Structure formats: C-alpha cells, structure tokens
Amino acid sequence: MTTANATAARVRLTILLKDGVLDAQGQAVERALRTMDYDAAHVRVGRVIDLDLPAANWQEAAREMCTRFLANPLIEEFEITRLDEEAR
Amino acid sequence: MSAPRVAVVIFPGSNCDRDVLHVLRGVLGADAHTVWHEERSLAGFDAVILPGGFSYGDYLRAGAIAATSPILAAVRAAASAGVLVAGICNGFQILLEAGLLPGAMLPNRDATFVCDWTRIRVERDDLPFTCAYGRGQIARMPVAHGEGNYYADADTLSRLEANRQVVFRYVDDDGAATAHGNPNGALHNIAGIVDERGNVLGMMPHPERCSEALLGSCDGRAFFEGLLASIAKRAHSVAGGGR
Numbered sequence: 001m002t003t004a005n006a007t008a009a010r011v012r013l014t015i016l017l018k019d020g021v022l023d024a025q026g027q028a029v030e031r032a033l034r035t036m037d038y039d040a041a042h043v044r045v046g047r048v049i050d051l052d053l054p055a056a057n058w059q060e061a062a063r064e065m066c067t068r069f070l071a072n073p074l075i076e077e078f079e080i081t082r083l084d085e086e087a088r
Numbered sequence: 089m090s091a092p093r094v095a096v097v098i099f100p101g102s103n104c105d106r107d108v109l110h111v112l113r114g115v116l117g118a119d120a121h122t123v124w125h126e127e128r129s130l131a132g133f134d135a136v137i138l139p140g141g142f143s144y145g146d147y148l149r150a151g152a153i154a155a156t157s158p159i160l161a162a163v164r165a166a167a168s169a170g171v172l173v174a175g176i177c178n179g180f181q182i183l184l185e186a187g188l189l190p191g192a193m194l195p196n197r198d199a200t201f202v203c204d205w206t207r208i209r210v211e212r213d214d215l216p217f218t219c220a221y222g223r224g225q226i227a228r229m230p231v232a233h234g235e236g237n238y239y240a241d242a243d244t245l246s247r248l249e250a251n252r253q254v255v256f257r258y259v260d261d262d263g264a265a266t267a268h269g270n271p272n273g274a275l276h277n278i279a280g281i282v283d284e285r286g287n288v289l290g291m292m293p294h295p296e297r298c299s300e301a302l303l304g305s306c307d308g309r310a311f312f313e314g315l316l317a318s319i320a321k322r323a324h325s326v327a328g329g330g331r
C-alpha cells in the first residue's frame with residue numbers, strides 16, 4: 001500500500017464543476033475580482049488533490065478513484081497530471 | 089406483532105440523530121435505536137433513517153465520505169430488500185453520493201448556507217413516508233444546509249417527473265413552485281425524491297425539527313407517523329397473508 005519510495009508517482013488531480021453546472025463559488029469570486037477592477041471572466045473554483053500512487057499503474061488508479069469517489073461524474077470533471085518528471 | 093424497529097445511523101459529524109430519536113421514541117413511542125456507521129448489519133430493522141448533520145465536515149462533497157462507510161453496504165442491502173430508508177438533509181446527500189437515489193447536490197444557488205423555514209408541497213400521499221399527509225398538502229418545515237441545490241441531467245429529471253418520484257417540492261406562500269419559494273436553486277423546486285420502487289426517500293427539510301408545537305410547527309410529525317403506521321400495516325398484511 002505504501003508508495004513512499006522511488007517507484008511512486010506524484011500525481012495531481014484537478015476537479016472542477018462541469019461547464020453548464022452552476023458554480024456559485026466561481027461566480028462570487030468573479031464578482032469580487034471585478035469589484036477589485038480585474039477584468040476576470042469565466043471563473044471556476046474547484047479543488048486540487050495531490051497524492052503518491054504506485055508508478056506502475058498511476059493513471060488507471062487515478063482515473064478510477066476520480067470516477068468512483070473523488071469527483072462526482074454527474075456534476076464534475078477531472079484532470080490527471082503527473083508532477084514528478086521521473087526517468088522512464 | 090412487535091412494534092416497528094427503526095435504526096438511526098450515526099456518522100462522525102451527524103447532529104440530528106438525537107432529534108430524530110427524540111421524535112420517534114419520546115413523541116411517538118417507537119422502538120428506535122442508534123447504529124454506528126462502522127457496523128455492518130441492519131438485520132431486524134423495519135426502517136433506517138440517515139439523519140442530518142455534517143458527516144466528515146462535508147469534506148470533498150457533502151455526504152461523499154460517509155457514502156463509503158461500512159454501514160452503507162447494509163443500507164444498500166436493506167433498500168433492495170424493501171426496507172424503508174429515509175435520508176434527511178445530510179442523509180439525503182449520502183444517499184445521492186451512494187447512488188441509492190439519482191442526481192447530485194450542488195452548493196446553494198446564492199453560495200450561502202440557508203437556515204430558514206420553507207413551505208413544501210406533498211406531491212404524493214401513496215408512499216409509506218407520506219401516507220399521513222394529504223396529496224397537495226403544504227407543510228411548513230425548516231431547512232439548514234449549504235448544499236441543497238438538487239441537480240440532475242435533463243433525462244433524469246424528466247424520468248423523475250414521469251415516474252412521480254418527486255415527493256416534496258418547495259413552494260411560495262401561494263403554494264406555487266416558483267423561484268421565490270425555492271431556498272437553494274434546486275431544479276424543479278425539488279425538496280425530496282423517492283427511488284423507483286418507492287422505499288428509499290431523500291429530503292432536505294427537517295421533519296424532526298417540527299414535530300412538536302413548542303418548536304413552531306407540527307407539520308413534520310406526520311412524516312414519522314406515516315412511516316410507523318405503514319410498517320405496522322405491512323406487518324399486519326404479511327401476518328394476515330401468511331400460512
């Protein structure tokens with residue numbers, strides 16, 4: 001279960017509400033930015049989860065945990081990126 | 089015939105479990121028991137209530153972490169065996185996250201926590217949960233949530249409406265399902281739904297907070313009375329139809 005070693009991949013999961021799903025927090029932040037005179041548009045607020053996963057199947061594991069638990073596919077979309085540039 | 093046995097499941101962060109127990113035991117004299125979320129069996133219970141609160145501090149999404157608790161396998165088994173399952177507020181969110189009811193909760197339309205009285209229209213009186221109400225009756229019940237903005241895609245919504253799965257709808261003072269009467273932006277003013285079979289229900293308003301005159305409304309009491317009465321009726325018909 002432990003991945004605190006050289007065979008671990010450092011993975012970032014970025015989860016956002018889907019386009020077309022009301023993002024009340026994003027709208028509030030956008031309004032605040034505009035009152036601060038920034039020309040900000042289409043603001044969306046999501047969450048970021050960083051974690052270590054076994055390097056052997058990090059993509060598959062990340063996709064599965066997003067689909068089953070970390071994101072709600074009905075309302076959210078996710079993006080998986082690898083943070084460490086490990087030598088292949 | 090023994091009295092209906094009702095389980096009230098407690099998750100870390102549940103905070104309406106004692107209110108539900110008080111109404112069931114103290115007000116209605118029912119045989120109600122708490123069940124910790126790490127337990128794995130709900131054997132012997134006629135109904136299961138997932139109470140309101142903030143399980144796991146609403147981390148990730150409201151109800152998402154509680155939906156992974158060991159007790160959920162037992163809730164799932166009970167639901168498929170036809171046992172009555174009701175999720176109130178956070179309990180509704182947990183049932184959605186567990187996939188026992190369709191749809192999802194978004195943060196409220198105005199990005200605020202809403203703690204207020206609402207009016208809800210009872211759309212069906214042919215369910216165990218609503219048999220003590222009249223169809224079209226308007227009940228005054230409080231809500232208290234940050235994520236009660238019910239969302240489902242267009243297909244799911246039309247299926248819910250076609251199957252008459254919308255049980256409670258927020259209405260305004262005139263009894264109309266308008267944006268004005270809607271506290272959180274829920275699509276179709278949905279305050280409560282039931283699964284296709286009719287034995288799993290989720291609702292955002294809190295009937296346990298309005299079951300005694302002292303608390304400003306008794307409109308929630310019929311929810312629990314109906315639940316208990318329909319269990320008793322079921323047991324009777326099973327006994328009567330037995331060999």
